Amino acid sequence: MAKVIAIMNEKGGVGKTATATTLAYLLSQRGHRTALIDFDGQGHSSIIFGVKNTNKLEITINTIIRKLIEDEPLPDPGSYILKTNCGVDVIPSNSQLFTLERNLCNVDFRERVLSQYVDTIKDRYEYIIIDCMPQMGTPMINVMMCADSIIVPTQAELLSTQGLAELLKHYHVISKNSNHRLRIDGILITMDSPNTILSAQVNQMIQQGFAGKVPIFETRIPRSIKVAEAVLYHQTICEFLPENPAAIAYSQFVEELLSCEEADGKELIGVG
Numbered sequence: 556m557a558k559v560i561a562i563m564n565e566k567g568g569v570g571k572t573a574t575a576t577t578l579a580y581l582l583s584q585r586g587h588r589t590a591l592i593d594f595d596g597q598g599h600s601s602i603i604f605g606v607k608n609t610n611k612l613e614i615t616i617n618t619i620i621r622k623l624i625e626d627e628p629l630p631d632p633g634s635y636i637l638k639t640n641c642g643v644d645v646i647p648s649n650s651q652l653f654t655l656e657r658n659l660c661n662v663d664f665r666e667r668v669l670s671q672y673v674d675t676i677k678d679r680y681e682y683i684i685i686d687c688m689p690q691m692g693t694p695m696i697n698v699m700m701c702a703d704s705i706i707v708p709t710q711a712e713l714l715s716t717q718g719l720a721e722l723l724k725h726y727h728v729i730s731k732n733s734n735h736r737l738r739i740d741g742i743l744i745t746m747d748s749p750n751t752i753l754s755a756q757v758n759q760m761i762q763q764g765f766a767g768k769v770p771i772f773e774t775r776i777p778r779s780i781k782v783a784e785a786v787l788y789h790q791t792i793c794e795f796l797p798e799n800p801a802a803i804a805y806s807q808f809v810e811e812l813l814s815c816e817e818a819d820g821k822e823l824i825g826v827g
């Protein structure tokens with residue numbers, strides 16, 4: 556059964572897609588069966604994994620959710636899951652997903668539609684990564700209902716930290732009342748410019764505001780123009796330039812994530 560990890564922050568442009576795609580890539584490179592659900596109408600994850608024009612896609616995550624809402628049979632996964640060269644399976648998205656909030660508004664159990672879908676593919680994978688859209692609302696509640704954990708990329712700038720409190724509020728309500736498995740793996744600081752006053756101040760603010768309440772990854776992803784350049788080649792930074800400091804940091808971040816998972820697993824065995 557897959558672990559479902561949502562990459563979430565309601566603030567836009569904080570590195571959600573860069574983190575989701577690179578994490579999926581690195582997990583796959585380590586031999587884990589990994590899928591990525593592009594849950595953002597911008598379709599940027601789909602593009603990074605090779606889709607040239609997302610609006611030409613016949614079946615996307617939006618099609619699947621509409622079929623679930625209308626109680627129609629789901630298409631065969633082979634007809635829409637994109638098999639990439641790097642080993643990640645991608646459930647793509649396009650701008651039709653922008654209608655999702657509206658499409659869900661009169662649906663019974665509307666917070667559980669994505670869970671219904673994820674349950675149908677969960678036993679095929681070890682990890683399912685969800686690249687989320689940059690706003691809270693019913694689609695994001697759907698993600699929190701089906702995820703096992705959340706990673707919160709946060710750009711090392713003041714405004715990027717302001718959505719965190721809102722996200723945490725939703726997290727507390729959902730993890731307490733509905734999805735007891737849900738946890739926060741950690742806040743990941745992205746686009747960091749080490750040795751700047753801004754970076755030090757934002758770090759201090761995050762430590763003061765969240766340390767002890769939410770884990771904060773020790774690894775920080777430095778800013779590098781090469782991360783954006785890699786997108787032009789439909790690649791993650793780790794495939795495009797593995798020696799780039801941002802690529803090295805992403806690899807360290809995955810090590811950190813997996814070692815926390817291992818420690819948690821041991822703790823649970825200890826408790827049992």
Ligand SMILES: Nc1ncnc2c1ncn2[C@@H]1O[C@H](COP(=O)(O)OP(=O)(O)OP(=O)(O)O)[C@@H](O)[C@H]1O
Binds near residue numbers: 572597688778801
């Ligand atoms: N470490 C980095 N260094 C420099 N640029 C980066 C880095 N990470 C991401 N970027 C660039 O910053 C921009 C925003 O990143 P990204 O798309 O990953 O953020 P996002 O949170 O998914 O955005 P949105 O909310 O719009 O979906 C992109 O152009 C991306 O290539």
